[in-house]
Amino acid sequence: MGIQERKEKQKLEIRTRILDASIKLFSNEGFGNVTIRKIADLIEYSPTTVYLYFKDKDEIFAALHDIGFQKMTEFNRNLASINNPLLRLHKMGENYLQFGMENPEFYNLMFIMGEPMKVFEEMGCDWNAGDAALSVLKATVAECMDKGYITKGDPQLVSLAVWSFVHGLVSLAIRERMEKFVSQKELLMPVMKESLNWLINNIENTGKER
Amino acid sequence: MGIQERKEKQKLEIRTRILDASIKLFSNEGFGNVTIRKIADLIEYSPTTVYLYFKDKDEIFAALHDIGFQKMTEFNRNLASINNPLLRLHKMGENYLQFGMENPEFYNLMFIMGEPMKVFEEMGCDWNAGDAALSVLKATVAECMDKGYITKGDPQLVSLAVWSFVHGLVSLAIRERMEKFVSQKELLMPVMKESLNWLINNIENTGKER
DNA sequence: TTGGATTATTTACATTGTTAATTAAATTTG
DNA sequence: CAAATTTAATTAACAATGTAAATAATCCAA
Numbered sequence: 001m002g003i004q005e006r007k008e009k010q011k012l013e014i015r016t017r018i019l020d021a022s023i024k025l026f027s028n029e030g031f032g033n034v035t036i037r038k039i040a041d042l043i044e045y046s047p048t049t050v051y052l053y054f055k056d057k058d059e060i061f062a063a064l065h066d067i068g069f070q071k072m073t074e075f076n077r078n079l080a081s082i083n084n085p086l087l088r089l090h091k092m093g094e095n096y097l098q099f100g101m102e103n104p105e106f107y108n109l110m111f112i113m114g115e116p117m118k119v120f121e122e123m124g125c126d127w128n129a130g131d132a133a134l135s136v137l138k139a140t141v142a143e144c145m146d147k148g149y150i151t152k153g154d155p156q157l158v159s160l161a162v163w164s165f166v167h168g169l170v171s172l173a174i175r176e177r178m179e180k181f182v183s184q185k186e187l188l189m190p191v192m193k194e195s196l197n198w199l200i201n202n203i204e205n206t207g208k209e210r
Numbered sequence: 211m212g213i214q215e216r217k218e219k220q221k222l223e224i225r226t227r228i229l230d231a232s233i234k235l236f237s238n239e240g241f242g243n244v245t246i247r248k249i250a251d252l253i254e255y256s257p258t259t260v261y262l263y264f265k266d267k268d269e270i271f272a273a274l275h276d277i278g279f280q281k282m283t284e285f286n287r288n289l290a291s292i293n294n295p296l297l298r299l300h301k302m303g304e305n306y307l308q309f310g311m312e313n314p315e316f317y318n319l320m321f322i323m324g325e326p327m328k329v330f331e332e333m334g335c336d337w338n339a340g341d342a343a344l345s346v347l348k349a350t351v352a353e354c355m356d357k358g359y360i361t362k363g364d365p366q367l368v369s370l371a372v373w374s375f376v377h378g379l380v381s382l383a384i385r386e387r388m389e390k391f392v393s394q395k396e397l398l399m400p401v402m403k404e405s406l407n408w409l410i411n412n413i414e415n416t417g418k419e420r
Numbered sequence: 421t422t423g424g425a426t427t428a429t430t431t432a433c434a435t436t437g438t439t440a441a442t443t444a445a446a447t448t449t450g
Numbered sequence: 451c452a453a454a455t456t457t458a459a460t461t462a463a464c465a466a467t468g469t470a471a472a473t474a475a476t477c478c479a480a
Contacts, residue, residue: 112381112385113385114386117386130387130390153408161375161405161409163378165374167378168376168379169374172374172377175321175322175324176324176327177321179337180340181344195370195371198368202412
């Protein structure tokens with residue numbers, strides 16, 4: 001049935017156009033700027049047409065959320081070539097910081113906003129995109145422990161700690177809570193990286209215990 | 211002029227009523243539930259009256275933000291009696307976690323939402339409430355370094371790191387990004403505390419370097 | 421008590437998310 | 451190919467929201 005196929009493709013095409021329009025809107029002006037009517041304007045359809053492709057606004061956010069994780073995965077391509085797991089962990093952290101600072105609106109969607117999570121809850125499905133990304137982190141931490149780069153312990157706990165740390169940095173920075181610590185915007189990223197260095201140095205196993 | 215005085219007092223009284231109503235609204239149902247009209251209903255005034263006491267909604271948020279910091283300060287009363295600065299730092303962290311988990315909406319206002327910050331920016335004034343709280347942290351970290359509990363270094367950098375860490379934990383938890391790591395809600399707080407233990411243990415100076 | 425200042429309310433408007441009714445287009449069927 | 455049916459899109463409408471302007475009520479000094 002070639003006709004069904006084409007229809008599916010068209011449907012997907014418009015869905016993509018809606019998402020692209022949304023991205024354009026929020027990456028320029030933030031999330032307050034994403035309204036159904038503005039999306040409709042951009043794709044040159046009437047506002048209600050949007051509802052033929054997405055149940056509601058939150059479902060659009062959820063879809064964008066997934067796109068964000070794809071973007072982040074691309075960001076992490078440079079990890080594959082790093083053999084030393086601690087260096088890889090370090091680089092992974094730096095990537096995370098950079099991704100957040102360069103895509104604050106996506107970051108917001110992925111790790112701060114409540115809306116996408118509600119959709120996943122309603123749909124009875126989990127936070128798959130996020131969980132996949134975290135699995136990589138956990139595997140890396142476990143490898144660090146296996147090979148003795150960091151003190152052996154619960155990889156889950158250490159992963160959570162590392163993630164919380166970098167998430168804390170990014171989210172404080174993009175929500176402008178860091179001005180007391182970092183006076184100029186250009187210094188934000190360097191200071192955050194230094195902060196990450198500090199953490200990595202601290203958790204590195206220099207054989208102080210057992 | 212006793213009459214001026216009374217007027218001031220009345221003005222303040224209504225301002226307080228507006229803020230109280232707002233707190234009631236958002237602590238039950240979150241921030242989406244705070245609308246000018248609902249506030250007006252609660253204090254039994256017409257909606258536009260609210261604008262005689264606050265320039266706009268964001269200014270209400272900014273005022274609530276300050277109240278949040280007062281609450282947090284009260285939370286930290288238990289620190290005064292702790293002499294060991296590292297123990298005090300640890301307890302300060304636990305307080306922070308507890309405050310955030312018990313007052314997620316206030317926490318949101320103080321450390322996540324963008325609105326209050328915009329108001330401070332517009333008014334040309336700084337994030338005073340937050341800065342004051344951070345000064346205490348910085349002083350404690352400095353004391354830890356002075357007395358050799360943690361490796362000497364830049365207190366500013368370490369303070370930022372510690373704060374980012376606990377902020378990361380709280381904000382991931384209240385925005386429900388932690389479900390992969392912590393399956394049940396009752397376990398959240400224990401795991402977060404364990405995570406904090408891990409950090410404190412890691413930064414504790416056991417004399418491994420110099 | 422009267423007139424200006426203060427405080428409050430009533431209207432009003434634009435923007436938003438979303439639903440229902442209606443029309444236009446495409447597809448299937450006879 | 452024409453009629454019937456299904457699908458896609460639009461127009462109209464609604465309720466909620468933030469907020470401004472016009473109007474009314476209240477208060478206080480002269």
